[in-house]
Amino acid sequence: MVIPTFNEAKNLPHVFALLPGDLHEVIVVDGRSSDGTIEVARSLRPDVVIVRQNRKGKGNAMACGFAAVTGDVVVMLDADGSADPREIPAYVAALVAGADFAKGTRFAAGGGSADITRTRAWGNGWLNRTANALFGTRYTDLCYGYNAFWAHCLPALELDATGPGEDAKLWGDGFEIETLINTRIAKAGLRITEVPSFEHERIHGQSNLNTWRDGLRVLRALAVERVNGKGRHVLVVREAALPLPVVALVAAPCAAAELARTA
Ligand SMILES: Nc1nc2c(ncn2[C@@H]2O[C@H](COP(=O)(O)OP(=O)(O)OP(=O)(O)O)[C@@H](O)[C@H]2O)c(=O)[nH]1
Numbered sequence: 001m002v003i004p005t006f007n008e009a010k011n012l013p014h015v016f017a018l019l020p021g022d023l024h025e026v027i028v029v030d031g032r033s034s035d036g037t038i039e040v041a042r043s044l045r046p047d048v049v050i051v052r053q054n055r056k057g058k059g060n061a062m063a064c065g066f067a068a069v070t071g072d073v074v075v076m077l078d079a080d081g082s083a084d085p086r087e088i089p090a091y092v093a094a095l096v097a098g099a100d101f102a103k104g105t106r107f108a109a110g111g112g113s114a115d116i117t118r119t120r121a122w123g124n125g126w127l128n129r130t131a132n133a134l135f136g137t138r139y140t141d142l143c144y145g146y147n148a149f150w151a152h153c154l155p156a157l158e159l160d161a162t163g164p165g166e167d168a169k170l171w172g173d174g175f176e177i178e179t180l181i182n183t184r185i186a187k188a189g190l191r192i193t194e195v196p197s198f199e200h201e202r203i204h205g206q207s208n209l210n211t212w213r214d215g216l217r218v219l220r221a222l223a224v225e226r227v228n229g230k231g232r233h234v235l236v237v238r239e240a241a242l243p244l245p246v247v248a249l250v251a252a253p254c255a256a257a258e259l260a261r262t263a
Pocket residue numbers: 003004005006007008029030031032053056057058061077078079080082115116145175202206207208209
């Protein structure tokens with residue numbers, strides 16, 4: 001479970017209280033919060049794994065968190081209270097049923113949002129249609145950060161958690177991360193299932209997302225990902241989904257592995 005945090009100390013108690021009981025690991029990736037986020041995380045959950053991101057932005061945080069994953073299933077969960085951890089079993093069920101990537105959607109039956117503005121919903125819909133036209137996908141919610149996938153998908157994401165220092169923000173380090181993930185998963189030929197999800201309002205604090213600046217980064221990401229080869233040439237080792245995870249997150253070791261060369 002990978003949770004990016006930037007000044008989410010007041011929200012973490014709400015989020016952690018709803019986490020399933022038998023998680024393999026909870027990785028909090030902090031972006032140099034100044035409100036005691038790390039201390040709160042540790043006090044709520046002594047077994048939490050704290051990762052400090054090496055650059056700036058949510059995308060860089062996710063890359064650093066993914067690099068620290070040791071489990072078989074990765075769940076991406078925001079820390080502001082908008083993503084409900086009680087939905088995790090639905091994501092895991094989609095993975096166990098055969099998906100490589102369980103993509104949350106606010107725009108399918110059973111999903112919704114109390115948080116998205118009309119402008120953002122319009123922009124997301126437009127970007128989503130563009131993505132589907134460019135990548136042959138059938139996504140309904142391109143810019144949503146609540147997703148889960150088998151760890152065998154990680155190589156296809158081709159994210160870079162190394163490199164230059166603290167104050168840099170490189171391409172891929174920002175809110176374009178979900179678009180990079182969604183398009184690379186599609187290019188790798190991985191099996192995608194959408195999972196209806198309800199996005200709640202952020203509980204405390206302010207959004208770090210800027211609608212127009214980050215919308216343009218997503219648009220640019222679609223263009224860049226259409227022409228680059230990332231995701232496309234990665235050999236994915238797809239693990240058989242057995243045995244079933246007992247409650248939610250990280251499945252027991254798999255007995256068999258199937259080599260699947262992606263398109
Ligand atoms: N580590 C880290 N986490 C970040 C950074 N920016 C945002 N986050 C976290 O990423 C999650 C999503 O960020 P939000 O600011 O809520 O952005 P959003 O959910 O896309 O936008 P809203 O719908 O307006 O809330 C939250 O848990 C943030 O704390 C960052 O630069 N570093």
